[in-house]
Amino acid sequence: MNFSLKASLKLSQQLKMTPQLQQAIKLLQLSRLELENEIRNELNENPVLEEFADTVEEDPGQMIKERNAESDKTPMDQDPKTQDEMEWENYLNSQYTPSSLAGRTGAGEEINYDNFISKETSLHDHLDWQAQMSGFEEKDLNCCLYVISYIDENGYLEKSLEELAAESDFELERLEVALSLIHEFDPHGVGARSLEECLLIQARHLQEDTPDVVHIIKNHMKDLELRRYDQILKSMNIDKTSLKELSDIIKSMDPKPGRAFASHPTQYVVPDVYIHEVAGEYMVTLNEEGLPRLRLSKLYREDLKKTTNAEVDNYVKDKTREAVWLIRSIHQRQRTIFKVAESIVKHQLDFFKKGSGFIRPMILKDIANDIEMHESTVSRVTTNKYVHTPRGIFELKYFFNSGVTTDYGEELASESIKLKIKDFLSKEDAQKPYSDQKIVDFLKEEGISIARRTVAKYRESLGILPSSQRKSVL
Numbered sequence: 001m002n003f004s005l006k007a008s009l010k011l012s013q014q015l016k017m018t019p020q021l022q023q024a025i026k027l028l029q030l031s032r033l034e035l036e037n038e039i040r041n042e043l044n045e046n047p048v049l050e051e052f053a054d055t056v057e058e059d060p061g062q063m064i065k066e067r068n069a070e071s072d073k074t075p076m077d078q079d080p081k082t083q084d085e086m087e088w089e090n091y092l093n094s095q096y097t098p099s100s101l102a103g104r105t106g107a108g109e110e111i112n113y114d115n116f117i118s119k120e121t122s123l124h125d126h127l128d129w130q131a132q133m134s135g136f137e138e139k140d141l142n143c144c145l146y147v148i149s150y151i152d153e154n155g156y157l158e159k160s161l162e163e164l165a166a167e168s169d170f171e172l173e174r175l176e177v178a179l180s181l182i183h184e185f186d187p188h189g190v191g192a193r194s195l196e197e198c199l200l201i202q203a204r205h206l207q208e209d210t211p212d213v214v215h216i217i218k219n220h221m222k223d224l225e226l227r228r229y230d231q232i233l234k235s236m237n238i239d240k241t242s243l244k245e246l247s248d249i250i251k252s253m254d255p256k257p258g259r260a261f262a263s264h265p266t267q268y269v270v271p272d273v274y275i276h277e278v279a280g281e282y283m284v285t286l287n288e289e290g291l292p293r294l295r296l297s298k299l300y301r302e303d304l305k306k307t308t309n310a311e312v313d314n315y316v317k318d319k320t321r322e323a324v325w326l327i328r329s330i331h332q333r334q335r336t337i338f339k340v341a342e343s344i345v346k347h348q349l350d351f352f353k354k355g356s357g358f359i360r361p362m363i364l365k366d367i368a369n370d371i372e373m374h375e376s377t378v379s380r381v382t383t384n385k386y387v388h389t390p391r392g393i394f395e396l397k398y399f400f401n402s403g404v405t406t407d408y409g410e411e412l413a414s415e416s417i418k419l420k421i422k423d424f425l426s427k428e429d430a431q432k433p434y435s436d437q438k439i440v441d442f443l444k445e446e447g448i449s450i451a452r453r454t455v456a457k458y459r460e461s462l463g464i465l466p467s468s469q470r471k472s473v474l
């Protein structure tokens with residue numbers, strides 16, 4: 001066996017993502033609130049960056065032209081080699097001023113009163129307070145508090161009283177008394193061990209625990225859930241009007257009484273873009289309110305010119321490079337969002353003029369071709385980004401719809417079809433709700449040919465139940 005060494009040349013082309021490119025992509029896909037947090041973090045970590053509050057009045061169009069004359073593409077579309085070859089003197093005065101892009105200026109930060117929110121009362125807090133205010137003796141109070149600690153967020157007792165007795169020093173009889181006292185607490189039905197017990201407690205508090213109501217709760221809850229009204233009518237020998245009244249009483253009860261105290265964190269949707277109608281034209285404006293205005297620190301800019309220490313010089317240059325790239329990436333992000341929003345307005349003009357029923361089929365490629373960017377860039381821009389329009393606040397992804405060609409050759413967006421389905425079902429007879437096949441037939445009459453499974457998918461996306469679960473007694 002012979003072994004030999006050979007030298008050979010191989011030419012290949014690889015795409016490598018520079019740290020700057022990775023940062024640009026990261027910033028592009030952040031939501032408005034995430035971007036603000038990211039900028040705050042960079043301000044804390046990079047001493048070369050500083051925030052300034054001076055109001056700068058500049059022409060947005062001119063800013064875009066001047067600062068992007070070298071390229072009409074986002075950082076993701078530029079050549080990494082070209083990006084790294086910066087002329088530092090051109091960027092030492094770089095600054096990111098939100099008002100310069102948005103055409104919106106402010107005299108200072110306003111107090112955000114949403115930050116002053118009182119602490120929510122939990123179910124356990126509410127029950128503990130009632131127990132302590134009920135004048136129980138100490139041992140009865142402690143027993144009640146012990147039982148309350150085993151009530152879950154829906155208001156149900158998680159363990160049996162026998163288990164609680166085995167795990168504590170409280171006798172079973174005392175636990176039973178404590179639970180019966182808790183059953184008198186608000187919300188009614190709390191501390192129940194089953195859905196049946198929960199509804200019976202509520203019926204008693206509502207003074208609706210008649211024999212018929214109790215009979216339905218104990219024997220026909222499944223039939224009521226599945227709208228099997230004929231079986232209930234036959235079993236109880238009552239008419240439809242009576243069943244409707246009994247059904248309404250039970251439907252007024254809450255099967256999960258504790259959920260009224262469930263914690264619901266406040267979720268804010270901050271628009272990235274505003275679209276205003278001005279003299280019949282739709283104008284796009286970026287929302288830059290609250291975003292810090294960035295520039296390079298004057299102190300470090302002077303140090304960069306004066307320092308003779310190589311280590312300090314390298315440190316300042318590295319931090320300056322990072323700061324400049326952050327400023328450029330933020331600017332490119334905002335500019336890209338602006339271009340995408342403008343293109344959406346152009347493609348969906350009928351929506352803005354006439355409403356949701358006139359939204360057009362549109363895919364990522366339509367916008368990408370229009371603004372000469374990659375589809376992946378458009379996808380990142382439209383994710384978790386919101387636009388405030390005269391017709392409400394929408395996620396940018398809302399405007400992208402698959403299309404269906406009608407029998408008349410017209411392109412119709414899936415969102416328009418959903419609206420037709422919703423309108424059609426709003427007029428149905430509650431005792432004889434339309435099936436999915438009936439919806440298919442209705443759409444066919446409108447010149448829209450789609451499969452029944454597609455109709456079911458659209459109906460489910462609208463939060464509309466199947467016909468069997470929409471049926472009413474009367």
